Amino acid sequence: MWWINTALFVAGMAVFLDYRDWLGWNKHFFYKVAPGPCKYVSEDGGSEDLTHVGNGLVIMTSGLYQGKGVGKIKSLNLNTSEVTTMKIAGAPDREGFMDDPHGLSAWTDDNGETFVYVLTHPQSRDTIEVFKLRDNNTLKYKRTITDPMFTDMNDLVVVGKDKFFITMFRYYRGGYMQKFEMLARRPWGGVLYYDGSKARQAASGLFLPNGINVSKDKKTVFVSELGAKTLIAYQRSPGNLLTKLWEKYSDTLVDNIEVDPDTGDLFIGCHPVLYRVFSFIFNVFDYPLPSQVLRYKMEDNFISEIEEIYADDGSELYGSTVGTYAMGKLVIGTVMRQTLVCDVNYLSP
Amino acid sequence: MFSSLITVSLLASGIYYFIQLRAWLDFDEDNILNVVPGNCITVLEDGGSEDITHIGDGIILLSSGFSFVGSHGKIKALDLNNDNKVMTLNISNAPSRSDFMSAPHGITTWRDTDTDELFLYVITHPASRDSVEVFRVEKSLTLTYIKSITDPQFDYMNDLVAVEKDKFYITKFARYRDYYKFHLEFYSQRKYGGIYYYDGKRAREVISECHIPNGINVSPDKRVVYMAEYGSRTVRAFRRDKSNNLMEIWSKYVGTGVDNIEVDKRGDLWIGSHLITWKILNLLGQQTPPSQVLRVKTGNKAWSDVEVIYQDDGTNCAGSTVATYVAGKLIVGTLYKQTLVCEVEYLSK
Numbered sequence: 001m002w003w004i005n006t007a008l009f010v011a012g013m014a015v016f017l018d019y020r021d022w023l024g025w026n027k028h029f030f031y032k033v034a035p036g037p038c039k040y041v042s043e044d045g046g047s048e049d050l051t052h053v054g055n056g057l058v059i060m061t062s063g064l065y066q067g068k069g070v071g072k073i074k075s076l077n078l079n080t081s082e083v084t085t086m087k088i089a090g091a092p093d094r095e096g097f098m099d100d101p102h103g104l105s106a107w108t109d110d111n112g113e114t115f116v117y118v119l120t121h122p123q124s125r126d127t128i129e130v131f132k133l134r135d136n137n138t139l140k141y142k143r144t145i146t147d148p149m150f151t152d153m154n155d156l157v158v159v160g161k162d163k164f165f166i167t168m169f170r171y172y173r174g175g176y177m178q179k180f181e182m183l184a185r186r187p188w189g190g191v192l193y194y195d196g197s198k199a200r201q202a203a204s205g206l207f208l209p210n211g212i213n214v215s216k217d218k219k220t221v222f223v224s225e226l227g228a229k230t231l232i233a234y235q236r237s238p239g240n241l242l243t244k245l246w247e248k249y250s251d252t253l254v255d256n257i258e259v260d261p262d263t264g265d266l267f268i269g270c271h272p273v274l275y276r277v278f279s280f281i282f283n284v285f286d287y288p289l290p291s292q293v294l295r296y297k298m299e300d301n302f303i304s305e306i307e308e309i310y311a312d313d314g315s316e317l318y319g320s321t322v323g324t325y326a327m328g329k330l331v332i333g334t335v336m337r338q339t340l341v342c343d344v345n346y347l348s349p
Numbered sequence: 350m351f352s353s354l355i356t357v358s359l360l361a362s363g364i365y366y367f368i369q370l371r372a373w374l375d376f377d378e379d380n381i382l383n384v385v386p387g388n389c390i391t392v393l394e395d396g397g398s399e400d401i402t403h404i405g406d407g408i409i410l411l412s413s414g415f416s417f418v419g420s421h422g423k424i425k426a427l428d429l430n431n432d433n434k435v436m437t438l439n440i441s442n443a444p445s446r447s448d449f450m451s452a453p454h455g456i457t458t459w460r461d462t463d464t465d466e467l468f469l470y471v472i473t474h475p476a477s478r479d480s481v482e483v484f485r486v487e488k489s490l491t492l493t494y495i496k497s498i499t500d501p502q503f504d505y506m507n508d509l510v511a512v513e514k515d516k517f518y519i520t521k522f523a524r525y526r527d528y529y530k531f532h533l534e535f536y537s538q539r540k541y542g543g544i545y546y547y548d549g550k551r552a553r554e555v556i557s558e559c560h561i562p563n564g565i566n567v568s569p570d571k572r573v574v575y576m577a578e579y580g581s582r583t584v585r586a587f588r589r590d591k592s593n594n595l596m597e598i599w600s601k602y603v604g605t606g607v608d609n610i611e612v613d614k615r616g617d618l619w620i621g622s623h624l625i626t627w628k629i630l631n632l633l634g635q636q637t638p639p640s641q642v643l644r645v646k647t648g649n650k651a652w653s654d655v656e657v658i659y660q661d662d663g664t665n666c667a668g669s670t671v672a673t674y675v676a677g678k679l680i681v682g683t684l685y686k687q688t689l690v691c692e693v694e695y696l697s698k
Binding site for chain 1: 364368371377380384385386388602603604605655657692694697
């Protein structure tokens with residue numbers, strides 16, 4: 001029966017090596033890549049998600065995982081490099097309002113009014129706060145959206161008034177089951193669609209789906225399946241059903257996605273090494289989190305090339321989660337620390 | 350009891366060795382991202398340019414036609430100021446032996462400041478023993494053969510750097526010249542390589558026990574010798590003393606298969622490297638290996654940052670071995686295939 005033992009041994013080795021590769025256990029050195037001169041526009045608080053709403057105005061969430069009562073929305077003026085905390089007019093007097101702001105999505109209606117939807121994590125349950133963009137420094141609170149299906153969400157993309165796709169990062173909101181879900185690589189996450197009054201399942205069986213966004217023509221929905229290091233493209237039907245089109249593996253933990261409105265290229269903030277992200281999540285050791293921004297060049301709605309536009313070992317930028325390209329500059333946000341703006345001296349055609 | 354202990358230890362060391370070798374051969378690397386500093390053009394499609402060096406006025410000399418089974422190679426010249434034309438240099442006064450210019454490998458030049466003569470030294474691999482061919486580079490860009498330098502210590506050499514007329518440091522890449530023994534030597538992971546100093550008459554070992562030393566070069570003031578140690582994936586710096594002995598001053602692990610080094614006017618190191626060892630060794634049949642160019646910034650001859658300036662999955666550039674930076678342009682050479690010239694739109698200070 002020696003061959004049964006040998007087969008088991010080989011299978012065990014394969015699983016062990018695969019898990020070790022997945023953790024990035026042998027990645028010890030990180031290079032720098034810069035598209036041009038870079039400077040900090042903000043050095044603390046983080047900017048987990050950000051988006052360019054037009055005219056050089058970039059809106060970002062700040063304060064994630066940094067305690068209760070410190071969550072904010074900031075605005076960056078690309079023309080002046082100034083960052084200010086946005087005032088929220090008409091904010092509800094609710095405990096936990098704006099706690100742990102996470103993914104955000106901006107949407108403009110037919111009248112040209114821009115709305116900003118922000119996912120927050122108050123103690124009780126994940127909620128979406130809806131604001132109208134009044135001016136460069138002010139948001140007007142409109143309403144709160146929540147749903148019993150919202151467990152541990154991450155990012156959203158708005159496709160209509162109060163209609164959005166939202167990623168369920170983890171099925172479990174905490175405790176040992178959440179740790180198990182991550183370490184055992186359980187694909188219990190997915191994408192929900194909120195139709196204006198309630199949420200329903202749009203895609204399931206995903207392992208840590210994180211960033212989500214929609215193509216220029218609004219017909220393709222992109223999802224970063226962070227745990228599987230894969231970008232997935234879904235076809236969006238008129239009834240807002242999602243059918244998988246293709247997926248692309250890229251050996252880095254893909255986080256938030258921004259779509260270039262001119263070329264349709266995707267800019268994705270990434271975490272190059274998983275064991276360091278786990279060390280951050282589980283609060284063990286104190287490894288610096290390296291940063292990376294990838295550009296997925298799109299041609300005929302498929303990826304033609306993947307370029308590394310920015311990379312750092314963590315000393316300049318700690319834990320990038322998102323990058324957007326606007327007005328010839330790359331704006332990069334992190335989970336909890338700095339926000340960087342780089343000139344982009346060259347972008348291949 | 351004792352015999353099973355031995356079995357377990359042997360098994361454990363075998364498994365450990367296997368895991369290390371697998372990582373060293375880069376079987377765990379999945380994905381290569383592209384990095385482009387500017388517009389790139391292919392100036393040579395085939396034939397390779399294993400080592401290159403800038404001799405002034407935008408003229409780059411390339412050693413072309415390297416092969417492990419030793420066919421005849423050539424020295425070519427790329428003229429950056431003349432539409433990137435590439436021409437093969439004619440050799441006058443060449444010796445009549447049939448194995449002259451077999452598999453040309455590393456090159457170095459040295460200018461006699463008194464007579465303004467430029468000398469070119471080329472490592473070649475005739476079947477019997479390595480031979481360093483010495484030429485004078487004429488103003489008309491032809492080569493006049495002067496002599497051949499050999500030494501009993503020259504097993505399988507890789508690169509050299511001239512510090513005086515007919516005096517140079519040279520790296521011993523491997524002990525065995527036979528294709529299969531050479532591969533076995535690699536898999537043994539033993540440190541059989543070294544750096545030798547040829548004093549005009551004979552060679553002596555100045556640094557021993559190196560793990561596959563590859564490229565070698567000097568700082569602009571010729572006081573520090575840099576060596577790219579392929580096997581350990583480190584860049585090492587040595588100080589030269591009056592007797593031309595070397596003393597290590599620093600060693601930096603860079604996690605990639607570093608090949609040849611060129612030093613620019615500022616003293617920064619430009620290194621062609623191999624990300625995936627099993628592909629450059631052509632294991633499992635003919636492969637298309639990726640390319641990478643590192644820039645190691647040296648402030649006061651100590652490394653400060655390691656940047657990736659160019660990276661390609663092999664589609665545009667396969668198997669980069671060397672790179673040099675001249676007047677805003679990056680020239681990349683490969684083992685068997687293309688030679689590229691890229692504009693560099695941004696270089697950090």
